[in-house]
Amino acid sequence: MTGTILLPVLVLLPMAGALLSYLVGRRNKEARNRFALLVTVAEAVLVALALVRVCNGEEPFCELPELLGGIRFETDGFQGVYTAVAALMWMMTSLFSAEYLHHYRNRNRYWFFTLLTFGATVGVFLAADLMTAFIFFEIMSFTSWVMVVHDENPAAMRAGQTYLAVAVLGGMVMLMGLFLLSNLTGTLRISELRAACAAVPAERRTELYLAGALILFGYGAKAGMFPLHIWLPKAHPAAPAPASALLSGILTKAGIFGVLVLSARVFLHDGGWGTALLALGEMTMLLGAVLAVFSVNLKKTLACSSVSQIGFILTGIGMQCLLGEENGLAVWGTELHMINHSMFKLVLFMCAGAVYMNTHKLNLNDIRGFGRGKPVLTAAFLCGCLGIAGVPFFSGYISKTLLHESIVEYTEVLAETGSSVLLMKGAEWVFLLSGGLTAAYMTKLFVAVFVEKNADPAVQARYDGLNRKYMNRFSAAALLIPAALLPLMGTTPSATMARIAEMGQEFMNGEGVHHAIHWFSLENLKGAGISLAIGAIVYFGVIRPLLMRKKQNGIREYTDRWPTWLDLEEAVYRPLVSGVTWLTTRICGGINTFGSKILPAACRFLMEKPIRLLASVPDALTDEEDRRPLARGIRGAVRNVIRGIALIPDAAADLAEKSILRRIPIPAIKPGDSQPDDLSVPDVVPKKAVNIVNSFSYGLILFGAGLIAVLLYLIFN
């Protein structure tokens, strides 16, 4: 091992903690909860230590060449910051999980795999080469799957199936891309990739794009990029709330991490790559937002919202590539929106968890009015809402403004060079529209849960009765700490967010923002204003009149108007996968059957003539009229031996592959039948083959024949 031991410890500590917490949990559940929290706190302290070293200008690095063909960790500003975000998220969800999971079965399993996932995720963020990243990425995929299916209900199992299929497929396709990339560049070290990829000769550039696309498939699938986003809206609602927060907040970012490596190292400032990412990002952004507007399930809305926010981040990455050297705004925006989104979803999913652990329902009509008179929950959820909607003085405003400005800046660059700005204008409007939809669906959630009363007064009374005792103070702390960060960062952007952004810009090879940014200038506020106006229009113009329905008793309730057949997974992917596997197995089944018949058929073909010939030998050799006992005995013995030999391939082939072989017609020798000379008469040998088959004789004879062949060769040589 060379380098600092701190980095492998960061990865191994949660993994070892997982094992220990499992053992502790077999004895004492309470002690296990506390121990797991302790592990996350210890990890956070170590991460802070690493971060301090990074701030002091060090770049901690560690290489373990003996392990798994070479494991390398490093941490620069971005990696350090994201590891810290991961540690914070795990700490908060662990704090929250103790109460949330109280009534669950198999809690030991949950803790074990959650902590394993922690270690693996840290491994991805600290990876110094794509190989290491891949190894921990795969571990993360599999261990987090257990979190998704934890409830074991049909919805969770089905969601788990989708999640696992996407994860396995994504992982394998990514591996393929890594093969290609390492074949092309000879290195997978993140720090060396930039130079190595620039050195790829022009004629192999297409292969580089292919490799990039394959790797993007793998990381994009985890991030939730269109059209691989299908697992998110299914898996997040199915998992326990703290797990949803982790899946949505941090595991998707592990995917983004890979996309960043591709965009900032392999395809640095590559316009074509940027355009592709921009297009995918815009699609993801809009689609996720539209799905979220339609959804009437609290956690599904949040999950679709994750898809949408990942789209914002991908758009930012696309802009980084398009803007080339002058991409400071996009770099900052991307990084800050990643962190912001992690925080939003941490808060929001844990709020959803607080709702679910009391009501065991997620449908907006069922949980309507739950939040009334619960100030802690209301405050936390409101912070999340305002943050994600991009309202000024909350952190989401800052990152969205940066991303918006980067689009505006590129439009200006295009206008200066005289190119068409139509597409970029379109991109800008999709961006603003998606922001508006974000505001609309968050308003929908907030109004439904915290403002409106439940349709059933009895239910409302029960919800009101839960006030002040719906969660304990640990859970409340877990909600409020990250929630408080959002306005804190949003009001002091230059002191907090810009500093964080500066730490990370080097990872993306960004130049940084040279001019001072007027965060709350009129122009920047205008973008947020347009988005919020669109949000208001959508909420009052679409959601309230069109996505709600009056019941007989005159009370309006939320209704899901999204057509059920319009589901990419059910309509396209599942039929496609089953169709392809059906076809593959059929074709291979045919090949298999055909192949199984070749050898028996060959045996028959080769042996038919000699056997017929052999069958005629005893009669040619002996005189049927000779009735001396010895002669008869010899004749009979010879006949039997030859008949035996004649039966071998027939019987063997018959047993080996029953269907293929006709029996070889040889003349049957019946006692008393003195004229068996017509060989052409087809007659079937009685099925006495079993005698031979049951014995070793067949094998021994062939073995002997092999030896004889050797000996004959030796003799005649």
Add this chain to the structure above:
Amino acid sequence: MRSSVMLLLPILLPTICGIIAGLVPAFKKDETRRVLVLAALAGTLGVTAWQIFTEGSALALLTIAPGMELRLAVDDVTRVFASLIAVMWLLSGIFSREYMKHEGHRSRYDCFFLMSEGAMLGVAMAGNYITMYLFFEWMTLLSLPMVLHSQTKDAIRAGIKYLLYSFAGAFAGLLGIPFLLKYGTTLNFIPGGVLDPALTEGHEGLLLGVAFAVILGFGAKAGIYPLHAWLPAAHPEAPAPASAILSGVITKAGVIAIIRVVYYQFGTGFLSGTWVQTVLLSITLLTILMGSAMAFQEKLLKKRLAYSTVSQVSYILFGLLLMNTQALTGSFLHILCHSIAKDGLFLCAGAIIYKTGRKNVDELTGIGKEMPVVLWCFTLCSLALIGIPPMCGFMSKWYLAIGSLDSAIPVISWLGPVILLISALLTAGYLLPVVIHGFFPGEGFDYSKLQKREPNWWILVPVILLAALAAFTIWPQPLTDLAKRVADALM
């Protein structure tokens, strides 16, 4: 090179103990015999380790004719295989001690189980073609009774199929001897090959045809298409520890033979870049895909694993036939990986059959709640076979794919990784559902009927050891170094 009679020990010890176990009345009693069996297996591991790590010994036993002798020798290939064989036999033997209680005819089983180990070690330690061929045939015959063990109609049918394919294959293998004697310098295994360029000139076409037949013939043991049909028939019929041996180790006899033929007799210089290489690579790719697809649709667990073996052993052959260092390293790693993982899977399947009698994949819902340790081991071995890091299949497939991309053969060089990828997906598709439904039976599962059925330590220890070994690539350095050394010596 030192000549040492001791080289015979690894072969003779299990053979003689096997004969004693089968024939001597004093060992008719199960208690005494199984002490002998375990002692013999452990002893074999000991003498094998001693012999193969004694520097460069060789032994010429007897000379049949000038240039043709029975000869044992130890080189790096021997070391890899002999240690693998001895370890796998020991673990399966420990497992058999408990498992065979419900099978009957135990002394016969023990007898052939031990004797086939001797023959298999003989294949690994053979120093020339003739010796290898003799042990090869011997091994087929001695392993046959394990397939026939249950003596049902299906078992006999499977046994015959096994014989037919093995002997047909070996006959094709036999074809090589006269040609190598005529066009080569010796039948001894010399790295780089023995063909004499002066003699072969003008006869390349003929020799390529012979090489093709020989490789395909020996490939029958390794389940190469179209000579694979015996595997899915024989494996489900044999008792679980015997299936583990058949699938995990005996198929590797074909691999040893092909390594010897390709790298030590015909030589890569002669074969690489020829139609033989291209055609055989295509066949192995076809086998990989077909085996996985067949396993995917198979419902009987042991048969599913057998088809999986068809597919996985062809990974190894694919790497061998690519004939470059990276791919060969991948092959050596995959030999170990597949042996360990597949042995583990078969033993897990056996443990499930032993405790519950369930053989069908659909019946295994909730099995993880009844036998958690066994299913955990099954999971780890499955991940190894699929190639999920940090389990071993990942490393071997990595080297195989890199080797494939490095090779200059058109189409195959990129088709190889694609097929490996599709096959890995199918592998996940046929192994993971067992794990998923085993551990996550779903809400409707009746927990009240649940009872712990974990088998005893005689079954658990080998299974756990194999699952732990399947993670050997966490510290792959010694093995990659060895594999690279072998590969470099051969290239």
